[in-house]
Amino acid sequence: MTQQVTELGRQTEELQLAIRHRLQSLQDATKDMKSFESELRALQTALEQAQTTLTSPELGRLSLKEQLSHRQHLLSKMESLKPKVQAVQACQSALRIPEEVVTSLPICRTALRLQEETSRLQHTAIQQCNIMQEAVVQYEQYEQEMKHLQHLIEEAHHELQDVKVTTSNIQELQVQIKRHEELAKKIKGYQDQIASLNSKCKMLTMKAKHATMLLTVTEVEGLTEGMEELDSELLPAHSAHPSVVMALTNIEICIFIQIIRPIH
Template identity: 65%
Template sequence: MQEHLLLQVQTSRAQVHQELKEREDVEKELGLVKGWIQDTRGLLLSPTADLDSLLQELEVFISRRQSVERMTELQQSKYQDLQSGLPSEISMQLAEVALALGSAEDQVTLLLELSRLQDIEAKLKSISDKLENKAGDLKEAKEETKSLCEECESCGCSLAELGVAVQEFGEQNPLLCKQLGDAVAKLTELQLHTAQQARDRVNRLKKAEKQVEEYQSMKKFILGWIEKAEALISGNIIWNSASQLQEQIRAHQSLLRECRGLHGDLEVMGEREAQLADVLKTEGWSQQVKHLSRCTEELQQSAKTRLQSLQDAAKDMLRLEAEVKNLHAAVDQIQVTLASPDLNKLSLREQLTQRQHLLVEMESFKQQVAAVQRCQSALRLPEEVVASLPICRTAQTLQQEASQLQHTTIQQCNILQEVYSHQ
């Protein structure tokens, strides 16, 4: 009987020692978890905590919580088998640790969501800043704006997903839900503002596309006129005849007619440059307009000066050509008369009278030659050009022919008079 009692005491003592040891192990494990929670709170409060660190901590929290839940189940199962209740000190410690883990896990979840919101906020601010930037090229600006619109839309989708997640989260954590909900609402408002900003930029770029097209069209026309004007003005003037001068006059007049609208085009180009400065970098455009304006003004003035020279030369050439034509007609008429077979059929007396009459007519040669020389000296042409003009060579030839005709006719009259006096 004593041996049986002794065995029971020994068994109970062993059970007590085992129970104490198990309780010590549980308390030790719970102490480690409490210490870990305390250490982790320091990380959660750190301003340098990044998203990857928070995600790692969340995984550890979940693992720790599951471990404590298993520990609680094991302790409850053990004391249920012993037909006893879970000791209050262990129950309180398990509940305290579970509550602390749950609270810390909620905090990590909140920080994770806030971190995502901070990322979205940073992205939206970056999009907004880029939308205000000016591009150097319209095509580049359109492509960038399209990309920014897509990014903004993506932020909107992320916020919508977060909004749903916050609602689900709020069923268990109403206080944290309000904080997250306010942050999501604030960011949603920012996203809507940024989306409107993007739409406004798209509309401005569409308007700018038309303005750039107008600017480039006017620029192309002006550059074409400048090229045409430079080719015309740099070309040599052909002074040979009034008709050739008239052709060149018409070319210069046509050029000047075409440039009448250039001043207005340049003003419009300046206006377009000012309007496009809202979305594009147009620093060089203003200088471009000034350069084109200066070139067109200089070329226009040069064309006017050349036109005046051509018109003066054409007037002088027309007068010279008319006088040369008159002299040419007079010389031809005398030559035809002198060469007529009918003249030689006349009597000596009649031939003499006829030639003497022609000599009287030839006196007009002097006036006609003088008129030609006056017109020739009055030509408003470069001196080096006058000597080589075909009309001037023709005038010189006609003067020589007129002089030769007079000389020949005088000789013929002298011969005829001498022959007639000896009859």
């Protein structure tokens, strides 16, 4: 009996040591998870800000050149997302949790999804910049053509104004009338071309905005799902993730069973 009590005391001490060790592991895991959550939140906030800029109604009201400038500025700012993604990856790698638990944590899957969304958002911004760049180049070409046509119209008007009407000679008058008609016809043709170019400019602007909007809508849907999933997975300020607690608790139970089993 004394021997059994001694053995039970020894096993109890071992159990206490094991529990203290597991408690420390739990505290470490909680600390790691809080850091992980903090980095995820930082990445989430940066993504939301970038998405807000991409979907801003005010952006669509700007000229093509202004939109291009804003999107290029946004693209340069999105370079700051790379360190945030790297920080998330570093925190996930540093989690002091069994690997089989880490791979099953929904929050880790959400982290991966946010990283993928970051990559897609950057790709979308690049695509939008390319669309706007092409549109701006074409728009400027139309503008140059319109300026040239406007210059031709001004020259024709000057010629009409500078020519003195001769009434003493019928033949000269007929020549002048014919020339005036030709100039008027040219001016009308130039004006029609300018109107056509104006229509092309409007259509170009609409197509560019529509193309960028379609890209943005796709990203909004994907990112919104990721944010909702992240919100559901992030933890209260002073708790460990349930999966972590369960994993560590299961280990403690197994140890306890192994210690108690010989007594019976």
